[in-house]
Amino acid sequence: MSHDKMYQINLLKTAKGQIDGIIKMLEDGRYCIDISNQIIAVQGLLKKTNLDVLDNHIKHCVKEAIKEGNEDAKIKELTQILDRLIK
C-alpha cells in the first residue's frame, strides 16, 4: 500500500477513536461546548484526509488524463467535488 494511503487510513482511524471519545462524553453527560469542540476536531481530521485524497487525485488521475488529452471529464468531476466541499 502507498505511503499516502496509509497516512489517510491512519487519519481515519484516529477520527474513529475520537468519535468513540465523543460518544463517551455524551454518555457521561459532559458539557455541550466541550462536545461540540471535539466534533470540530474530528471534522478537521476528515478535512485533512479529504485534502490528501484530492491532492493525490490531482497529482495522478487528473495529471494522467491531461497528459493523454482527455481531461474534460476529470476536471469537471474535480470542480463538482470542490462545489460540495467549499462553503
Add this chain to the structure above:
Amino acid sequence: MSHDKMYQINLLKTAKGQIDGIIKMLEDGRYCIDISNQIIAVQGLLKKTNLDVLDNHIKHCVKEAIKEGNEDAKIKELTQILDRLIK
C-alpha cells in the same frame, strides 16, 4: 438517557460505520472521487450531530443562564464556537 443524546450517539455510530467503509475503499484502491464523496457524507453526519448538540445547548444551558441573569459567559462561548464552525 435523553432522546436527543441517543439521537446524537446514533449519528456518531453511523459516522463510525461509514469511516470503516471508507477505510475499506482505500484498502481496495477505489476511485479517489468516490472516496472524497464518502468523506463529505461523514462530514454531513458530524455537522448534523453538532447542530443538535448546539440546539440543545441553546434550549437548556443558554436559556437557564439568561433566566438567571448570568448569560454573558454562555453567549461568549456560543459565539466562539460559531466562529470555529462557520467558514
Add this chain to the structure above:
Amino acid sequence: MSHDKMYQINLLKTAKGQIDGIIKMLEDGRYCIDISNQIIAVQGLLKKTNLDVLDNHIKHCVKEAIKEGNEDAKIKELTQILDRLIK
C-alpha cells in the same frame, strides 16, 4: 446608530472596496490564485460581519424572547441559520 451596527456597516464597506479590487485584478488579467485568495479574504469579512450580527441577535432578540418565555420560534430560527452557515 449603535456601535455594533456601525462596525458591521464598516466591515461591509471594506468588503465592497475589496470586491472592487478583485474586479480590477480580473480586468488586469492577474494570476488566478491571487484572485482566489482575495475572494477568500472578502469571505472572511462577510463571516465576521455575520458572526457579529448573530452575536447581537442572541444578546438581544433571543435573550428578550427567553425572558418573556416565548423563545421557541427564536431558537428554531437561530438553529436554521446555523444549519445554513455551518459547512
Add this chain to the structure above:
Amino acid sequence: MSHDKMYQINLLKTAKGQIDGIIKMLEDGRYCIDISNQIIAVQGLLKKTNLDVLDNHIKHCVKEAIKEGNEDAKIKELTQILDRLIK
C-alpha cells in the same frame, strides 16, 4: 475579455449590489436573521465566483504546467488554496 472573466465580474458586481442592500437593511434596523440570510446569499455568490476562477485555473494554468512537465508548484498552490477554502 473572455466570457469567463465577464461572468466572474458580473457575479462580483451583483455581490456588491447585494452588500449595498444589506447596509441599507442595517441602517433601517431590519431584523437580524433577515440580514444574516442576506449575508449568506452574498457568500454564495463569492463562492460561485471562486469556483469559476479555480475551474478556469485548472483548465488552463494547471493543465499547461502538466503538459510542460513542471506541475509540482502549480499543484501545491492549488492544494493550499483548497486547504483555505474547505471548512
